[in-house]
Amino acid sequence: MTVVQPLKGDAPTKSASADGGDIAINCNVSKIYYGSFLAVRDARVAIHKGKITGFIGPSGCGKSTVLRSLNRMNDLIQGFRLEGDVHFLGQDIYAKNIDPVVVRRYIGMVFQQPNPFAMSIYDNVAFGLRLNKFKGNYDERVEHALRRAALWDEVKDKLKASGLSLSGGQQQRLCIARAVATEPTVLLMDEPCSALDPIATRRVEELMLELKDDYTIALVTHNMQQATRVADITAFFGVDISKGGRTGYLVEMGETEQIFQRPREQLTQEYVSGKFS
Amino acid sequence: MTDTTAPQLPTDTEEAPVLTHSWADRRALRNGMFTIGAWLVALIAAIPLVSVLYMLIVQGGSRLSTDLFTELPPAGFEMGGGFGNAIVGTILMVLIASIIAVPIGVMAAAYLAELGPESQLGRVSRFLSKVLTGFPSILAGVFVYAVLVLAMGTYSAIAGGVALSILMLPTVVLTAEEAMKMVPRKMKDAALGMGCTRTQMIWKVVFPTALPGILTGVMLGVARVAGESAPLLFTALFSNYWISNLREPTASLSILIYNFSSMPFDNQIELAWAASLVLVLIVLVFNILSRLFGRPKY
Numbered sequence: 001m002t003v004v005q006p007l008k009g010d011a012p013t014k015s016a017s018a019d020g021g022d023i024a025i026n027c028n029v030s031k032i033y034y035g036s037f038l039a040v041r042d043a044r045v046a047i048h049k050g051k052i053t054g055f056i057g058p059s060g061c062g063k064s065t066v067l068r069s070l071n072r073m074n075d076l077i078q079g080f081r082l083e084g085d086v087h088f089l090g091q092d093i094y095a096k097n098i099d100p101v102v103v104r105r106y107i108g109m110v111f112q113q114p115n116p117f118a119m120s121i122y123d124n125v126a127f128g129l130r131l132n133k134f135k136g137n138y139d140e141r142v143e144h145a146l147r148r149a150a151l152w153d154e155v156k157d158k159l160k161a162s163g164l165s166l167s168g169g170q171q172q173r174l175c176i177a178r179a180v181a182t183e184p185t186v187l188l189m190d191e192p193c194s195a196l197d198p199i200a201t202r203r204v205e206e207l208m209l210e211l212k213d214d215y216t217i218a219l220v221t222h223n224m225q226q227a228t229r230v231a232d233i234t235a236f237f238g239v240d241i242s243k244g245g246r247t248g249y250l251v252e253m254g255e256t257e258q259i260f261q262r263p264r265e266q267l268t269q270e271y272v273s274g275k276f277s
Numbered sequence: 278m279t280d281t282t283a284p285q286l287p288t289d290t291e292e293a294p295v296l297t298h299s300w301a302d303r304r305a306l307r308n309g310m311f312t313i314g315a316w317l318v319a320l321i322a323a324i325p326l327v328s329v330l331y332m333l334i335v336q337g338g339s340r341l342s343t344d345l346f347t348e349l350p351p352a353g354f355e356m357g358g359g360f361g362n363a364i365v366g367t368i369l370m371v372l373i374a375s376i377i378a379v380p381i382g383v384m385a386a387a388y389l390a391e392l393g394p395e396s397q398l399g400r401v402s403r404f405l406s407k408v409l410t411g412f413p414s415i416l417a418g419v420f421v422y423a424v425l426v427l428a429m430g431t432y433s434a435i436a437g438g439v440a441l442s443i444l445m446l447p448t449v450v451l452t453a454e455e456a457m458k459m460v461p462r463k464m465k466d467a468a469l470g471m472g473c474t475r476t477q478m479i480w481k482v483v484f485p486t487a488l489p490g491i492l493t494g495v496m497l498g499v500a501r502v503a504g505e506s507a508p509l510l511f512t513a514l515f516s517n518y519w520i521s522n523l524r525e526p527t528a529s530l531s532i533l534i535y536n537f538s539s540m541p542f543d544n545q546i547e548l549a550w551a552a553s554l555v556l557v558l559i560v561l562v563f564n565i566l567s568r569l570f571g572r573p574k575y
Contacts, residue, residue: 102472104472111467127471132472
């Protein structure tokens, strides 16, 4: 199994049309349950290749739940059950014969809290390469990943230092470097800036804009300004409390500019104008 | 609108507040008494350990020489001698116990911490481990006597090591489980998000991160069993000679101390003191080593 992809900068991938249009992940979720609790319904989201898709919405609207179902991270939660399908480059990742572990190697993830391993900076970035038994120049790949994550200049003299010794913003960029080292096809980012200060947030946002040339990114954010700054396409999720529980659903999705300037739905209008959050 | 209802803050008054320390204040007095009380209790708790160490150094220190490590135990009225064979025997049996208990204990801990923390099997084995920590050590000896010594037809270092491993196992399991649970959830999520299987997550992330804690558990286990004599009485017995293979009665420091301390000869009693000191030093060295190797690297 050769999961580690060639460097994207060096060898541009074939035209997008070869594998079914410009959609990387076609998420067609009708229901997500945790036990008997209906967490999300009717979330049909298409993640376009080479673009940043932002998920926004109030707390409890299921945006993180939907994001985590795109690389089957939710499988780790007891009682998780999904109705519908999620197609990644034409394959249903919830089909019976799919190994979720392999799915996660193609669809990387950056978490809310920076979570480097208790290893050196170098080993953190090389982790995914070693995991995939990459045969090639490790130093080159590690440097490339750290440069991609705009962290190289800050850490090049202390690659042997602990990943945990870095500041919060550096740790998050290290996690991004770790995720991009294996050149995944899609990068899922679950509120990557919520634990960072404004300056670190700005750096990570700039980084996302640079990365979208080579990667498809899905971004959950609690911060509407962040969505307007970085997302090409925005999906707005709402919460339905009519049936007693709190069930998230997709209200509308479109070009970010359209969602914020000319929303089709009343609810979106109220949310983006700050009437509730 | 109604400033009069607001509580008067000290800064509002003309008088400067009294900020100086005063024993007349009951709060300060109680705080002082409690601090002194805590000091005294801590001192009392240290008395047994310090006095044992003092006795060992005074009584055993005078006999400390290289002879102790190279000579065999003296018989009857013989003068001099040492207990080299007992040191070798103790280290050997603790080693056998570790070889058995550490892999089993760490794997069991990985199951308890990661794979099936709330499963029926997990709950039962965690409970049994806790019961086993208080297991009377002499029963471990009797058990191994029935299972191994009778089957092999001889007392042996192997049987001694197995008996010690039974006593070591629960300590290793429970401390290693705690150490693995201390590895942050977010680190484990990161590993899984990178595409690790649960096995890879445990080997590549959980074990290395929890290593200091696991080593501490192993050392606690070693320290616990190194001084045990009861389980060895039924399994390794004793020998006055150097060990030549693992299937014969084997000397140990604890049994030597037990035997010699009740003898009517001054020479043997002095040796018993010296052996006690050496035993404590061995445990101490293991503890220091584990701290050196078990220091978190990152």
